[in-house]
Amino acid sequence: METRIQARPPAQDRAPSRIEQLCIERGLKMTGQRRLIARVLSEAEDHPDVEDVYRRALALDNKVSIATVYRTVRLLEEKGILERRDFGGGRARYDPADRGHHHHLIDVDTGKVIEFADEEFEELARIMARRLGFVLVGQRLELFGRRAEPVEAEAPGKRRKPGRES
Amino acid sequence: METRIQARPPAQDRAPSRIEQLCIERGLKMTGQRRLIARVLSEAEDHPDVEDVYRRALALDNKVSIATVYRTVRLLEEKGILERRDFGGGRARYDPADRGHHHHLIDVDTGKVIEFADEEFEELARIMARRLGFVLVGQRLELFGRRAEPVEAEAPGKRRKPGRES
DNA sequence: CTAGATGCAAAAACTTTGCTCTCTG
DNA sequence: CAGAGAGCAAAGTTTTTGCATCTAG
Numbered sequence: 001m002e003t004r005i006q007a008r009p010p011a012q013d014r015a016p017s018r019i020e021q022l023c024i025e026r027g028l029k030m031t032g033q034r035r036l037i038a039r040v041l042s043e044a045e046d047h048p049d050v051e052d053v054y055r056r057a058l059a060l061d062n063k064v065s066i067a068t069v070y071r072t073v074r075l076l077e078e079k080g081i082l083e084r085r086d087f088g089g090g091r092a093r094y095d096p097a098d099r100g101h102h103h104h105l106i107d108v109d110t111g112k113v114i115e116f117a118d119e120e121f122e123e124l125a126r127i128m129a130r131r132l133g134f135v136l137v138g139q140r141l142e143l144f145g146r147r148a149e150p151v152e153a154e155a156p157g158k159r160r161k162p163g164r165e166s
Numbered sequence: 167m168e169t170r171i172q173a174r175p176p177a178q179d180r181a182p183s184r185i186e187q188l189c190i191e192r193g194l195k196m197t198g199q200r201r202l203i204a205r206v207l208s209e210a211e212d213h214p215d216v217e218d219v220y221r222r223a224l225a226l227d228n229k230v231s232i233a234t235v236y237r238t239v240r241l242l243e244e245k246g247i248l249e250r251r252d253f254g255g256g257r258a259r260y261d262p263a264d265r266g267h268h269h270h271l272i273d274v275d276t277g278k279v280i281e282f283a284d285e286e287f288e289e290l291a292r293i294m295a296r297r298l299g300f301v302l303v304g305q306r307l308e309l310f311g312r313r314a315e316p317v318e319a320e321a322p323g324k325r326r327k328p329g330r331e332s
Numbered sequence: 333c334t335a336g337a338t339g340c341a342a343a344a345a346c347t348t349t350g351c352t353c354t355c356t357g
Numbered sequence: 358c359a360g361a362g363a364g365c366a367a368a369g370t371t372t373t374t375g376c377a378t379c380t381a382g
Binding site: 233 | 335339
């Protein structure tokens with residue numbers, strides 16, 4: 001029940017990244033840019049926004065335009081390979097859907113996002129939906145919390161642009 | 167455990183609206199515009215976006231600018247009187263926080279939003295947060311479902327601008 | 333009377349699009 | 358080779374802001 005991040009191999013060049021693999025399986029035409037973006041997303045252990053993906057892609061290989069990144073993440077979202085999130089920073093964040101269903105706990109003091117999964121909750125969600133007469137097809141759970149040990153409150157910034165989060 | 171909407175009195179003129187009351191309690195300067203917006207929000211039984219609030223306010227009294235609506239909902243959000251939502255339509259939606267904690271079930275076929283509350287879930291949320299070493303200060307739960315009785319599927323529109331939802 | 337509110341229009345921030353050229357399958 | 362994809366810049370949307378002008382307390 002934790003952030004299942006495991007040591008990922010350097011992913012030098014040709015080993016199709018996790019997400020590239022998914023693209024291939026769905027029959028997407030694999031261009032250099034898509035491969036690049038797929039790789040960035042596969043290696044991301046956080047929830048990058050489009051800007052992040054764009055910057056990281058440029059860092060690896062200076063051959064993408066921001067428009068392509070937008071088009072690609074949108075495509076991947078439609079194909080169910082990515083999930084779009086909104087943690088309140090004004091920009092959409094993306095989350096590879098193949099990490100398994102998980103939820104987020106946002107540290108309201110630092111903005112850090114922690115992933116977690118919970119079987120009991122999954123079950124309860126199904127039940128709640130059924131109770132309302134629906135079959136559950138998706139869910140979104142976000143908890144906002146504060147570290148148990150009080151660490152001295154600080155001035156809460158503005159809402160927009162809270163700086164880099166995880 | 168349902169959408170607790172009760173017959174609200176016409177709210178003719180001077181009876182401070184539910185939300186105006188909250189504003190007063192927090193010592194906000196009550197201008198005509200704020201009173202108007204507060205009233206619109208108090209009477210809303212759905213999850214209006216800024217445009218909606220603006221239009222409804224204009225309909226009641228032609229004396230607000232969209233900028234003021236933006237500034238006001240932001241203020242009310244900061245004061246904890248409103249909660250911002252994102253149901254995926256590209257615009258922020260607002261939800262009076264005094265209806266009590268509740269969650270949403272979005273009908274993926276119609277886009278309709280159903281509110282519900284669940285004690286068991288509240289409890290579980292607290293536990294999950296504590297398990298991760300946090301004290302729960304907020305939460306957001308959205309279920310996406312499909313009516314139990316299959317009613318004939320229809321083409322799903324684009325992602326942006328899915329039209330009016332509830 | 334004065335700090336805070338409002339209007340208006342301009343600007344920002346984020347995302348999508350039209351069109352031409354390129355490249356995958 | 359044809360049709361899908363990429364780049365670039367222009368256009369859209371939604372939200373924020375600067376500034377001069379009001380107004381609640």
